[in-house]
Amino acid sequence: MTSTAARPEATTDPSSGKTFDSLDPRDGSVIATHPVHGPDEVGAVVERARRAAQWWADLGFDGRRERLGAWRKLLIERTDELAELVSRETGKPLDDSRLEVVLVIDHLHWAGKHAKAALGRKRFEAGALMVNHKATIEYRPLGVIGVLGPWNYPVFTPMGSIGYALAAGNAVVFKPSELTPTVGKWLVDSFAEVLHRTDGYGEGLFGLVTGEGETGAALCRAGVDKVAFTGSTATAKKVMATCAETLTPILVECGGKDALLVDHDADLDDAAAAAVWGAMSNAGQTCIGVERVYVVDSVAEEFLDKVAQRAAKLRPGGDLRSVYGPITMPSQLDVISGQIDDALSKGGWAVLGGRESVRAPYVDPVVLADVPEDSTAVTEETFGPTVVINRVRDIDEAVERANASKYGLGGSVFAKKRGYEIARKLRVGMVSVNGVIAFAAMPSLPFGGVGDSGFGRIHGRDGLREFTRALAVSERRFKSLNVMTFDRPGWVVKLLSVLAGVIYRRNR
Numbered sequence: 001m002t003s004t005a006a007r008p009e010a011t012t013d014p015s016s017g018k019t020f021d022s023l024d025p026r027d028g029s030v031i032a033t034h035p036v037h038g039p040d041e042v043g044a045v046v047e048r049a050r051r052a053a054q055w056w057a058d059l060g061f062d063g064r065r066e067r068l069g070a071w072r073k074l075l076i077e078r079t080d081e082l083a084e085l086v087s088r089e090t091g092k093p094l095d096d097s098r099l100e101v102v103l104v105i106d107h108l109h110w111a112g113k114h115a116k117a118a119l120g121r122k123r124f125e126a127g128a129l130m131v132n133h134k135a136t137i138e139y140r141p142l143g144v145i146g147v148l149g150p151w152n153y154p155v156f157t158p159m160g161s162i163g164y165a166l167a168a169g170n171a172v173v174f175k176p177s178e179l180t181p182t183v184g185k186w187l188v189d190s191f192a193e194v195l196h197r198t199d200g201y202g203e204g205l206f207g208l209v210t211g212e213g214e215t216g217a218a219l220c221r222a223g224v225d226k227v228a229f230t231g232s233t234a235t236a237k238k239v240m241a242t243c244a245e246t247l248t249p250i251l252v253e254c255g256g257k258d259a260l261l262v263d264h265d266a267d268l269d270d271a272a273a274a275a276v277w278g279a280m281s282n283a284g285q286t287c288i289g290v291e292r293v294y295v296v297d298s299v300a301e302e303f304l305d306k307v308a309q310r311a312a313k314l315r316p317g318g319d320l321r322s323v324y325g326p327i328t329m330p331s332q333l334d335v336i337s338g339q340i341d342d343a344l345s346k347g348g349w350a351v352l353g354g355r356e357s358v359r360a361p362y363v364d365p366v367v368l369a370d371v372p373e374d375s376t377a378v379t380e381e382t383f384g385p386t387v388v389i390n391r392v393r394d395i396d397e398a399v400e401r402a403n404a405s406k407y408g409l410g411g412s413v414f415a416k417k418r419g420y421e422i423a424r425k426l427r428v429g430m431v432s433v434n435g436v437i438a439f440a441a442m443p444s445l446p447f448g449g450v451g452d453s454g455f456g457r458i459h460g461r462d463g464l465r466e467f468t469r470a471l472a473v474s475e476r477r478f479k480s481l482n483v484m485t486f487d488r489p490g491w492v493v494k495l496l497s498v499l500a501g502v503i504y505r506r507n508r
Contacts, residue, residue, distance in 0.1 A: 020211070022182050025091040025328045025361055026318035032182045036211040042218040046173050048204035049144045050223075053171035056205050057141050061116035068112040068167060071194045075105050082186060086155060089180040091318065091325035091361070092282055100156045103441055107159065110443030111167035111464065118461040119168060119468055128503050129496055132480035139468035141169030146224035148216050148239065149184065150231055151177035151328055152285040152383075159187070160447060160458035161228035161251070165467040166206070173207040175219050179328060181210045217242050224248060226467065230287075232381075233452045251456030251466055253448055255287050255381040256409030259402035260436065261422060262295040262303055263395045263415035267434070271414035272306035274436035278412065279387035280314055280365055283324045285332075287453075288410040288430070288437055291382055293389040294398035300391040304369060307389065308351045311365040316385070326361035327384060333360050336384035343368045343377035343388065351389070373401065381407070395422055403427045409449035412436045429453070
């Protein structure tokens with residue numbers, strides 16, 4: 001269907017002339033070459049998005065839902081094409097890439113379907129003393145959202161901001177990681193294709209800028225109305241400082257050191273399976289991956305055996321038989337090695353693997369136990385297929401240790417009786433009870449952390465509202481007692497004082 005809303009003019013995308021290559025981390029082969037966008041180029045892309053934003057907002061919830069639905073159908077039709085590209089740029093197995101795309105399809109559907117209910121105009125009580133007024137709240141789009149995406153889940157993670165920002169009525173300018181720019185370009189091109197089909201126009205609304213940190217900084221300074229960032233805590237602080245120059249608000253989703261807690265009555269087979277998958281899938285390169293396990297001492301030995309048996313069967317690699325791929329960012333190999341060394345030197349022991357497990361670009365599964373809580377293997381994010389399993393006297397000590405981290409992203413609890421009770425005690429944004437990472441796959445649940453894991457939320461109604469401003473409106477329905485004027489009679493305020501005493505003495 002062609003929109004009757006006014007469309008901005010399409011313009012060409014300028015380029016600085018500088019380029020960089022996207023590489024397959026499995027063999028170093030070149031996948032594609034992309035431009036390095038400087039401040040002028042970034043500013044031009046943001047300006048085009050600004051012109052497109054009003055057209056998109058004027059389509060209304062139903063018009064946007066229709067177009068996001070068409071994009072969702074395109075993603076369904078081309079899942080294998082996009083998944084293959086994700087696998088090439090990240091090195092992850094094809095099925096893992098397919099799962100990432102499928103989750104995006106579900107989230108995109110939810111955002112389009114629920115945006116009107118979450119953001120549309122609603123009437124609220126005006127209060128007993130303002131009964132002659134009508135009170136309403138609606139959530140208006142901010143305008144242009146800048147999204148700085150990560151490389152570990154180059155479709156699922158940024159789309160948690162992109163899809164919800166679009167559903168809320170904003171234009172988006174996306175700067176994908178320099179490690180996965182081709183995936184970012186695919187997403188932008190596919191949405192433009194959908195808009196060309198429906199409206200005869202596709203440029204500008206969802207724009208792309210590529211490059212490294214300088215390009216990201218340029219986007220923060222380019223006049224966007226909000227920045228959504230996913231990445232390390234250290235980089236988040238730099239992004240926040242840049243955004244502070246222009247008081248640009250920011251949503252920050254950083255890393256974690258997520259803990260899995262195992263109570264004495266837990267199903268140990270389920271808990272062990274969850275610990276291994278949560279720690280090792282995607283080569284451990286998951287912000288909400290399991291990096292620490294606290295298991296009650298009475299079941300610790302049995303649990304350790306089950307984890308070791310499962311993890312020992314896993315093999316990384318770049319072929320179809322591999323369960324996870326390489327470490328995408330080469331510098332992370334030194335971090336993984338350093339944490340293993342620190343854990344062992346401080347008295348921990350290797351249940352499975354060890355320093356020899358790091359063989360670039362792959363890392364075999366590593367299970368460490370009884371590691372001191374001051375080891376970097378416990379305190380710092382690893383982003384590799386390793387897990388630390390420590391014994392505790394009871395579940396209360398497990399909660400205490402889990403909460404001692406400076407991070408607070410997600411967590412997992414395995415317990416038959418007290419699961420929800422334990423979950424409520426964790427200082428995190430999300431918890432899976434008798435499961436792992438399940439909350440991320442549920443579009444209705446908000447996603448985000450506390451502490452060094454960041455602030456703000458994507459997904460769910462909170463995620464939609466993250467990209468809007470609340471607009472509160474009062475409308476006078478009829479002339480009555482009006483205190484907001486110099487013309488009020490002297491008795492009006494006295495009467496209101498009496499009414500307040502009568503009404504609120506009896507109301508609790």
